[in-house]
Amino acid sequence: MARGMRKGLTSYGDQEFSLFLRKVFIKAMGYSDDALERPIVGITNTYSDFNPCHGNVPDLIEAAKRGVMLAGGMPMVFPTITIHESFAYPTSMFLRNLMAMDTEEMIRTQPMDSVIVIGGCDKTLPAQIMAAASANLPAIVLPVGPMVVGHHRGEVLGACTDCRRMWGGHRAGDIDGDEIEIINARLAPSVGTCMVMGTASTMACITEAMGLSLPYTAAVPATHAERRRLAEATGRRAAEMAVSDTPRPSALITEDSIHNALVILQSIGGSTNGVVHLAAIAGRAGIKFDLEMLDKVGRDVPVLVNLKPSGQHYMEHFHHAGGLPRLMRELRDLLRLNAPVVGGGTIGDVIERAEEVPNQDVIRPRDKPLKAQGAIAVLRGNLAPRGAVIKQSAASKELMVHTGRAVVFDSVQDMTERVDSPDLDVKADDVLVLRNAGPKGAPGMPEAGYLPIPKKLARAGVKDMVRMSDARMSGTAFGTIVLHITPESAVGGPLALVKNGDMIRLDVPNRSVELLVDAAELERRAKVLPAAKAGPKRGYAKLFQDTVLQADQGCDFDFLIEDPRAT
Secondary structure (H helix, E strand, C coil): CCCHHHCCCCCCCCHHHHHHHHHHHHHCCCCCHHHHCCCEEEEEECCCCCCHHHCCHHHHHHHHHHHHHHCCCEEEEEECCCCCHHHCCCCHHHHHHHHHHHHHHHHHHCCCCEEEEEECCCCHHHHHHHHHHHHCCCEEEEECCECCCEEECCEEECCCHHHHHHHHHHHCCCCCHHHHHHHHCCCCCCCCECCCCCHHHHHHHHHHHCCCCCCCCCCCCCCCHHHHHHHHHHHHHHHHHHHHCCCCHHHHCCHHHHHHHHHHHHHCCCCCHHHHHHHHHHHHCCCCCCHHHHHHHHHHCCECECECCCCCECHHHHHHCCHHHHHHHHCHHHCCCCCECCCCCEHHHHHHCCCCCCCCCCECCCCCCCECCCCEEEEEECCEEEEEEEEHHHCCHHHCEEEEEEEEECCHHHHHHHCCCCCCCCCCCCEEEECCCCCCCCCCCCCCCCCCCCHHHHCCCCCCCCEEECCCCCCCCCCCEEECCCCCHHHCCHHHHCCCCCEEEEECCCCEEEECCCHHHHHHHHHCCCCCCCCCCCHHHHHHHHHECCHHHCCCECCCCCCHHHC
């Protein structure tokens, strides 16, 4: 099998000339023959001025390169698409699959014997893991790490749970314009991903739990020296993998590792976005992902990590408490301990080496959980035949069983224009409903599921109310919010049939979400639904609209989920 510079030679009809020409051009960069004979480790560069979460990527690349060279390998850095949640229009989820395709093809097309993928902000890690699963080249993941906490008037702050809390206070009139601007500069005091258990932290924890990154890489802050040492260690391991040609993602992304990921997702108070991403990763590996399995795990696994938005602390505190290995020790009887890890050995071996930190309240013992059940519950009913999810660990206990009148918004734009209108007919016990915000309807399934409390209710002191949509929600958000209603309204799902004034019943303990309208009336409404709007005519938008799957299938493209190992 061809390795290093001899791998994947360009088609000129003369392989020796192809290698000769390749070496001609790479020597223009100053490489020696000795360097070019080494095993090649590719390193993705996802740095961008538009991605402050990845602000430490240049430092991590240098540390990883050092590790590769110390182990006798040749590092080769290459750029890929990078995505930041706050800078991507219409939403970062719209671009996740594009990044996955870009990363996969760059791994396939360029000569490398192993690859380090560096990512963090929300959709980058899942995109890179999807790509690695499909390319099936020895791969190791290096998360960028969370930012450190901020402070304001003696209070610890963290993006972006406290972004939402403070902005809610501003909308309610409790924080004036001058103070909110001061707070704005203190919520994100360093580079790195959100320091709460949002989607970025959730995916970093899931990545480590699946054995795709080295131990402790999920929680070490982005600015700490230890993050650079982990990058160096990642580089060393990648060089070893380049020589041994193992392990490949196909050996690491298995039913056992997906199970372990679900256990960790539930126990950390993880983001609902993690459900969509795990489904997509499983699909790339040819593994069936079942929402019922997620719910079953959640009934058995308590929330043990005391982090916002479900608890009180932040990711740097999780790190100092022993990080993911210490958490997994609490859950060892629920994990598949023989699942292999990229650094060698098994998850069981990682747990045995976990640090014991006394007198900490971040990782709770099993007999004193933060929440008795896992973070996420799966709901079904006539409003969500293929399922919906709720982050019950961050919801209001008094709203977990609730019946209310529907107040319907037909789109994100409609919600934006009307939610704060003084004329909006809405009460605190109503159910806010947003539709046409799913994968095809928005497009891209934006994080619009965190419908704002109407301003007139917020100013009356209302902090939470039941909200439902076919959209997503940031993992940093909180509230009694039903998400990912499937099938979405844009493809004729039942959400399209809801009218203002209909009664909706939410029953989380019984895992039910029901539109209290009889079947005959719903059938009549379905017959008079307006025809779907014409989709985009060209480009990536057309590809997305024509091939994106629903939330329960991970919102991947239908032509990408076939098992790559079958080809």
